[in-house]
Amino acid sequence: MERTFAERLRHMRLPLVPLLPAIVVVVGVATAVAVGMLALWHLRTTADQLSSTRADVLASTLATRLRATAIEDRYDFARRAARRTGAEVLVCTQDGEIHVDATFGPPTRTDIVSLLIARQGEVQTRIGRTLYSSSPLGPPFQNTSVMVFVPAPLQPEGAQALVRSVAGLTALLIGVAAIVAFLFSRDLHADVDFVRSRIAAMADPGSSPAGEPVPIRVADQVGVLTHAFNVLVDRFTAAERAYQRDMQRVASLDRDRSAFLGALSHELRTPLNAILGFADILLSEVDGKLEADARENLEMVRSSGSHLRGLIDDILELSAIESGQLRLSRAMVDLRAIAEDVMREASARVIGKPITMTVTGDSPALVFADERRMWQILSNLVGNAAKFTARGSVSVNIEVGEREAQISVTDTGSGIPQADIEAIFDEYRQLGSSNLREKGAGLGLFIARKLVTMHGGTIVVRSELGQGSEFTVRVPVWGSGELAAAAGVEGSSRGRARILSPEGSGA
Structure with a gap:
C-alpha cells in the first residue's frame, strides 16, 4: 500500500x-x-x-x-x-x-x-x-x-x-x-x-465543495504557496457558483421548452388531425361523388397535412432526444417484419414511379431493440432513398450474426458527393438542388443516427454520384439467438426475398 x-x-x-x-x-x-x-x-x-x-x-x-x-x-x-x-x-x-x-x-x-x-x-x-x-x-x-x-x-x-x-x-x-x-x-x-x-x-x-480558505500563518514560500492555493480555490468556487447558476437556468429553460413543446404538440396536432380526418371523410365520398378537381385538391390537403404532421413529429422527437427524455423500450423484435411494413408504406408514396421495392435477408431477424424506434430508423432511411430515386430500385437487406445485426438500405438514386457525406447527418441540413429536393426539415438522418447510437450501434454511408447510395446500420443482437430458440424458431431462412412494387403486388 x-x-x-x-x-x-x-x-x-x-x-x-x-x-x-x-x-x-x-x-x-x-x-x-x-x-x-x-x-x-x-x-x-x-x-x-x-x-x-x-x-x-x-x-x-x-x-x-x-x-x-x-x-x-x-x-x-x-x-x-x-x-x-x-x-x-x-x-x-x-x-x-x-x-x-x-x-x-x-x-x-x-x-x-x-x-x-x-x-x-x-x-x-x-x-x-x-x-x-x-x-x-x-x-x-x-x-x-x-x-x-x-x-x-x-x-x-x-x-x-x-x-x-x-x-x-x-x-x-x-x-x-x-x-x-x-x-x-x-x-x-x-x-x-x-x-x-x-x-x-x-x-x-x-x-463543502468550496471549503474555507487555508489560513496563512507564515510570510515565506509556504505562505506564498498557501495564498496561491487560496486564489485557485476562490476561482474554483466562483466557477462552481457560475456553473450552478447556469445549470439552474438551463433546467428552467428545459422545463419551459418541454412545456412549450407539449402545448405546441397539443395546439398543432389537434386541429391538424381534424383537418386530416375531414379530408379522409371527403375523399371517401360519403357525401357524394367528387369531381376530379375537388379530389385533387383534397389529396393536396391530405398530403400537405401529413407532411406537416411529420415535421411536427420530427421536431418533437429531436427535442426529446436532446433533452434526454427519450427512453428506449427494448424487447425482442423482428427486423424483417419491420422492414416489410416500412416498405409497404413507402410503396404507397412512390406510386407512379418506376421503382422496385425489395426486402431480402434473414427471416425472422430477431434483435433486442425498441420496435418503434427501429421502425422510425428504417422509415427515415427508406423514405430518404425513395425521395431521391427517380427510377430503379430501393432494397433493404437484413443479416443477423452472433453479436450484431446489419441492415443495408440501397438505392439507385442520384448519389451524394463525397464532400457532403458527413453533412447529411447534421440537423436541419438537406442536400441537393431546389428542383430535386422535396420539402422537409432536414432532421430524418440526424434523428436516425441518434436512435442508432442510443441502441449502441453505428450507421455508415457509401455513395457515388449518379450510382446511388448504401446506408448500413449495425446494432447489437444482445442474446437474440437464445430468445429466438425459446420462441420455437427453427432457424433463419436466408436468401428469401420479398418484392413490393409501387402497385402493391408481392412475390
Whole structure:
C-alpha cells in the first residue's frame, strides 16, 4: 500500500532540511578555513622575515668579530657562536674554499659560490629549511666572507592558537546553523503539514465543495504557496457558483421548452388531425361523388397535412432526444417484419414511379431493440432513398450474426458527393438542388443516427454520384439467438426475398 505524504515525511532522514542554513554552514566553514590559511601564511611569512633578519644581524656581527680574531682562534669562536645562537656558521672565500666549518654538513663549493652571489635567501640544508645571510670580513680579508644559516621555524608562533580559534569558530557556525536548520525545518514541516491537513479536509467528499480558505500563518514560500492555493480555490468556487447558476437556468429553460413543446404538440396536432380526418371523410365520398378537381385538391390537403404532421413529429422527437427524455423500450423484435411494413408504406408514396421495392435477408431477424424506434430508423432511411430515386430500385437487406445485426438500405438514386457525406447527418441540413429536393426539415438522418447510437450501434454511408447510395446500420443482437430458440424458431431462412412494387403486388 502506498504510504501517505505525511508518512513519507516521517520516514525521511532529513525531512524538509532548509537549503539556506546548509548554505550558511558551507560558506561559514569555507570562510573560516580561508581566513585560517591566510593567517597561517601571514604568520609563516612574518617568522621567515624575522629569521632572515636574525641571520643578517648574526652574519654582520660575526664578520666584525672574526675580523678582529686571530686566524687560529676563528674556528673555536665560530663553534661557540653557533652553539649559543643555534645557527650554522661557515667561513669561506669567494671562490668557495671553506676556512671554518661550524655546520652539520657544508654545501658544495658550487652551491657556496651561488649563495655568496645571492648574499641572502632560503636554502635547504641537513637541518631542514634555513634562511641564510653572508657578510664579508672586510680589509684586510676582503676575499673572505662569513655565512650564517638560521633554521626556519617549523610552526610559526601562535599557529596552534590560531588553529584552535578557527576550529572553534567553525564548530560554532555549524552548531548555530544546525540549531537554526532544526527549528526552521520543524516550523516548515508543521506549516506544510497544516496546509496538507486543510487541503485533505477540503478534499473530503463530506465537506463543502468550496471549503474555507487555508489560513496563512507564515510570510515565506509556504505562505506564498498557501495564498496561491487560496486564489485557485476562490476561482474554483466562483466557477462552481457560475456553473450552478447556469445549470439552474438551463433546467428552467428545459422545463419551459418541454412545456412549450407539449402545448405546441397539443395546439398543432389537434386541429391538424381534424383537418386530416375531414379530408379522409371527403375523399371517401360519403357525401357524394367528387369531381376530379375537388379530389385533387383534397389529396393536396391530405398530403400537405401529413407532411406537416411529420415535421411536427420530427421536431418533437429531436427535442426529446436532446433533452434526454427519450427512453428506449427494448424487447425482442423482428427486423424483417419491420422492414416489410416500412416498405409497404413507402410503396404507397412512390406510386407512379418506376421503382422496385425489395426486402431480402434473414427471416425472422430477431434483435433486442425498441420496435418503434427501429421502425422510425428504417422509415427515415427508406423514405430518404425513395425521395431521391427517380427510377430503379430501393432494397433493404437484413443479416443477423452472433453479436450484431446489419441492415443495408440501397438505392439507385442520384448519389451524394463525397464532400457532403458527413453533412447529411447534421440537423436541419438537406442536400441537393431546389428542383430535386422535396420539402422537409432536414432532421430524418440526424434523428436516425441518434436512435442508432442510443441502441449502441453505428450507421455508415457509401455513395457515388449518379450510382446511388448504401446506408448500413449495425446494432447489437444482445442474446437474440437464445430468445429466438425459446420462441420455437427453427432457424433463419436466408436468401428469401420479398418484392413490393409501387402497385402493391408481392412475390
